[in-house]
Amino acid sequence: MMELLLAPAIMVGIGLFFGIILAVSDRRLAVKEDPRIEGTNELLPGTNCGACGEPGCLPFAEKLAAGLVAPSGCTVSSPDDIELIAEYLQVDAGAKEKMVSRLRCAGGNSEAHQIAEYLGFDSCRGASIVSGGGKGCSWGCLGLGDCEVACTFDVIHMNDNGLPEVDTENCVACPDCVDACPKDLLEIMPLNQNLYVQCNSPLAGEAATNLCKVACDACGKCVADAAPDLIRMENNLPVVDYAAGGNAKPEATFRCATNSIKWLQGDQFQEQDYASTGGGRRYG
Amino acid sequence: MTEKDPNLLLQHAPLLQQGMTTPQAMRDVLYALLPVTLAAVWFFGLGAILVLLASIAGAALTEWTFASQEKGGESLLDGTALLTGLLLGLTLPPGLPLWMAFLGGAVSIGLGKVIWGGLGHNLFNPALVGRAFLLATFPIAMTTWAPLTGADGFFTVQPSNLALPFMQSGTDAVTSATPLGLMKFEQQSTPLVNLIIGNTAGSLGETSGLLLIAGGIYLWMRRDLDWRIPVSILITVMIFSAILDMVDSTRFPDPLFSVFSGGMLLGSIYMATDPVTSPITPKGAWIFGVGVGLLVVLIRAFGGLPEGMMYSILLMNAATPLIDRYTQPRVFGRGKALT
Amino acid sequence: MDKTQNQAYEEFIKGIWRENPVFVQVLGMCPMLAVTNSAINAFAMGGATFFVLVGSSFLVASFKNLIRKQVRISSFIIIIATFVTVADYTLEALVPTVHKELGAFIPLIVANCMILGRQEAFASKNTISMAVMDAIGMAAGFMLALLTLGSVREILGNGSLFGVDLFGPDFEPWIIMILPPGGFLTLGLILLVFNWFTVKKAQFIDKVAAAERSSS
Amino acid sequence: MTAESETVGSAGPQMPEIVPESPTIRLVVTLALAGLISGIAIMGIYEVTLPTITANKARVLREGVFKVLPGANRLQKLIYVDGDLAPTADTRKDEQPIYAGYDMDGSFVGYAIPGAGPGFQDTIGLLYGFKPNTRQVIGMEVLESKETPGLGDKIYKDAEFVANFRQLSIEPEIVTVKKGKKSAANEVDAITGATISSKAIVRIINETNDIWLSRLPEPGAEPPLLEVQTEAAESAKTVD
Amino acid sequence: MNPLRLLRRSFDHGVHPAHLKEQTADLPIQRVPFVNRYLMPLGQHIGAPSRAIVTVGERVRRGQKIADATAFVSTTLHSPVTGWVRKIEGFRSMDGSFAPAIEIEADPYATQQEERGDPLPWQSLSIEEFIAAVQEAGIVGMGGAAFPCHVKFSIPDGLKIRYLLVNGAECEPYLTNDHRLMLERPDDLLQGAEIVRRKIGAEETVIGVEVNKPDAIEILRRHVKPDQSVRIVPLQVKYPQGAEKMLIKSIFDREIPAGLLPRDVEVNVNNVGTIIAIFDYFERAIPLIERIVTVAGPGAAYPANLIVPLGTPVREVLRFCGGLKEETREVIMGGPMMGRPIASLDVPILKGSSGILAFTEAETAGRKEYPCIKCGRCVEACPYFLNPSRLARLSKARMFDEMREYSLMDCVECGCCTFSCPSNIPIVQLIRTGKDDLRNRKETEQ
């Protein structure tokens, strides 16, 4: 009988002993931290991509819990997830506008000229330090795909024309590609800003079009055709300023001789068919 | 003057190159091993050629199958797969069934190289990964040492060589013991002359000390190997075996025996020096060598196995990233007060 | 009714492939590698794990409302440890030879993170029936992994499967397979094959989807 | 624990609960209660399986002892206390027993002595039979070893090797010689390719002898078989 | 410290490329004729670009100031020819980008005779006036870096210069312009050095020359005048002996700590060409409007050493010496180890252009890249004791923290690593890419 009682007795003893020690020390030794941080962190996607502007998900969670940022700052989470976090923290989700990465260049293999051949480290950053990489237009895309490599979410793919295509649907607007491009051609912007200038060349007239068929020659027609103040010329390039002007309309693009201002809906470079141009990456 | 501009090339400076290329270095090692290979055939007969070919075939085939697909078979051309196969073959016992040698070659390249991303990316010596695998997989066959060529002379092929794939080699093999085995288990020494010439039992390529050293000198003259590694290994081994020998000369062999027996020379000249898996810094090379030396003496003197060269190199391969990390040279103008 | 049945099936099936505890979640590696040098041992370990996982999931799901968050881990461990002790003694009584082979690894089931993980992540938040289905699925997935590994290692390492000789006496066993390195290497290669399958499957699905898109 | 369980989450994000403070006393009681229930459960299974397990163990032990002491079919457990070998029924964990084997008539056959020591890979545990009047080892059985299959495991799989220990003199001490070189009564033919394991066995026996021989009484003065204790001895809980 | 070092006058590591100087070493300096179009980029030096002070259409005289300094680390530009300003706008520059430049059309009827003025009374100038004069002359370092010279001469309070070190190492293969200057104008060089030495208050002038130019050492030794405090030091032939930190290590056995400058070890380093430019300004009142350029390389039809007015398009310089051979594939400005390839022959000669090298298929093609085999040759070549193999791999993987940890920024891009790499890895290029990455990152972090 003694035997039989011994096991439960020991277990209860151990349980009580440590239960009490731990409970007491929990009170005495407790170091306070916001328990919601961990909870919030669990709700975040955990990709640590940095799209929110923080070094990772946990720091973002800390700021969330402290009320310094809104849940919608995480562009990776789906709207439902954002709602969930907002609900959990009892805060407002914040306005969320779909942002995507856009390429300020349309001069692929079939439009822009090479003036010299580049050989070496197979990357745009590498090429850009060797006399600019040999592309005639020294502001244009080098087409070696650093942005493709940098994209954490695998939504950038080089097309047959040697230009990166962003899958706008899945782009989460993290700035990886922006950071990677040595020519600073990618920019993060709201998806619904449809009027977009796909050129980065500050040259005007023939100087521009000699280097690239689709370069903006700074003729200014688009400025004239758009709502007043919506577009202005700066450094030989049109700048669309949604804050300053009225409604953007596709009409502004109609008279552009070089097709460098576009009315974009969804992905860039949709209508082009490059199969006929021979395709392939420009170098090796 | 051509009126038309040449289509200029943009290639980053410097445009001058020293001249040595990686495939050339690999070929040099193959050349350096040629005499050793011939000696293996001389001592062990036709069977040696078969074992070497089997392991080279295993290595080359694996390289070709896996590593070359995207690069269009080019990676075979740099010669490293052949070298790995040959080096593995040289560490195998003469009587090993051919299918095992083939498997070893395949494992060397498969587990030792391809999986890591191919040439230059592996962190363990591929040939030794293959050998360690074989030793752990077929310990009996791998420690059964066929004697030198017998009556058949050149045409000697051990019956065990011809075992069917996946089948045992049979137990009737004539065996002999390696100098190290004799020393360890029977406290019996082998004359130094035999060790230097190479007419002793052992792995195909490890027996002839003289030719191994000659090849090493060739590689050193061609600047293909880091002399610090073999030198530090051999010195460490000499010092520590001398100490042990003084303590108990029946149990522990003398320094020269230690250096000329077993895989010591093959390992320290050709395998510990594998550039890919040894430290890149000069100081690291010294540490690496001393580490290999200490481990070899430890395993040979106190371990369960008579030979420890392979394990020592593999263990130091594992430590190489750490060694490299902590032996970075002092950058010019840094870490020193203005003098 | 139909819906819950579906869901129960879903919980069950996910553990076997999509969320396989070993191949996908990489949990419970220690028992996985330590006891899989033969298929029989793998089977016994799988069985014991099955018993412990299903039993403790059942209990945890039953008492989930009683267990306070602060002491939930401790309580889970006590529950699991109890089941393990039961399994341990039962095995020792019924199959002493297997028990001796498995050695210390039966008690170590307590530390198998997969089991605790399921309590934390699933059983303590779901109904009893779902918890049990999930546990069965996970345990089956674990068993599947154990048996795969155990069979490969036994076939190559010993020329037999479940103790039955396969290749005759002349077979040269690959001894490394039953040694520790063999465990690591085989599991690594199996994971490689698993990844390969997953990628191929994804590619296949992509291809089908692309074909559908272009035809429509 | 927490870090591991994070990787487990399966069904997408679930709302983490915000834990309300619970009174300390409740936590302690929950734990104690869990302990109580578990204690009872374990006690239960232990009681249920105990007879079978003890019987199993006793059988293994008996088989082992009888194997290394040919001719014996009864045994009794002995421990060394205060300079004396005394029969005992129960051993504490820190006590190392040996076994005396007796034949049908109850006359003494020899001692079965357990020993352990490092082998090639891990500890080797064994039991050997020792006959004090001839000062011979008369049987040896490996109980536990992790030696390499195909090589080291020959120490118990190779009948020839095990046969070495049927009639092995321990004077002056047992030595290993190369296979086929056995020429004296105290020599053991090593297994080819597993010299280390062979030597380990011999060394373990020699070392165990060093401990036990001095503790054994004069030949002829062995403790007699105490009938009352046989049952208890058979149900001895542990061998190792 | 290696006691032998003082004997052999060298630094540790480094490489030994073939000298390849035979092509031009014996060719006296010639003057290229004037052409009709010159292009003067406003940013020819390190530091802030200059500001044009002429207008389109304006007539300018040879030697007339056409652009002014915009900051202390900035300098002036002078018209290389007499003619008219035609354009001031973006032109393709050496690095491939478009940068503002002044286009001048030469007056075909002008004599283009430089107006040799009176010597400046340099003896009586205060150090501040001297520095202002150097800036006014538009003189920059001619050793390659094109660092505004006057900045180097302004020594902060508390520091003192003991040695004026004249860099005549010319360690780059092919180049012989410094060599020719030393041979042809030894007196001017010694006098120029004397001017600088006195002005910056140095005790001694040390001229370091690699021993593969024995004639230069000879001539200089012979021409030293008793009142000139000059020492000629022969140096071991080893690349990059001419890098100033290596030079100081070789000659004075002092290691300049990372981040510090020669002046912190009481030395001021100047290239031979720089000293000559200073001589020209103070003794002849000619500002920096032309420089010596070596045209060489396997692709050059007629190699030469030339006096070239700044702003002359490369195409015209090449045309003067017979153009490029058919098989030419690459044209490099500067030496083969550190020079930069150009994408177009229209780019002009700048203040820092020491050479135009043309390379053919043989030097440029067939460089198959293999993976790094960690052979350590680059580690043993790097004169800065970096781990180039690792830096290259880190740069490829964009591991920024590790790049800093391994002192990526300390690389001077000398090219020893790439030179010695058996796997043909473009290590320097990778390191430069990594440097750019790190710099951009620092910007975005701020």
Next chain:
Amino acid sequence: MDNLFWIFISALLINNFVLAYFLGLCPFLGVSGKLDTAFRLGLATTFVLLITALCAWFLNTYVLIYAPYLDLISFIVVIASTVQFIEMLIKKFSPTLFRALGIFLPLITTNCAILFLAISATNRGYGLAEGLVFALGAGIGFTLAMVLLAGLREEAELSDVPALIKGTAMNLIIAGILSMAFMGFAGLFSST
């Protein structure tokens, strides 16, 4: 003394907990990405192993002689509680030490190396000194394996490891090769 030495060497090299016994694989595979972290985890584990040896000895000597069947459950409860208690102490009194080592403690308590140590020290009948030496050898051996793997993984980070094998598969294979290399220590100091 000899015995203690062999226990130490055996746990450290010959029967390395990770590479020969497959213990503590969760942290071995999970926390070996960074050298620094791996090293600190190793230290923390060594510490917990030592505590475990102490607890196990205490339980074996004073509690389990009365109820041996409670070994498993009492080990796990007592060790976990003790470690948790120590963790709280460290967190309170040395935040730096906590950040360096303490954060790993909860991770370690549930790993199987700890439990194995307690159980096998019991089964082998180790006394206090033997238990502690065993724990020390095991801990250092674990740290050694961790540090080697972490160094290799950091280096492999810069290699072109094929995507299919990157991650756990690669880590397992590295562990396999390491384990193969550690086989060289078999029989160390037992052959004499």
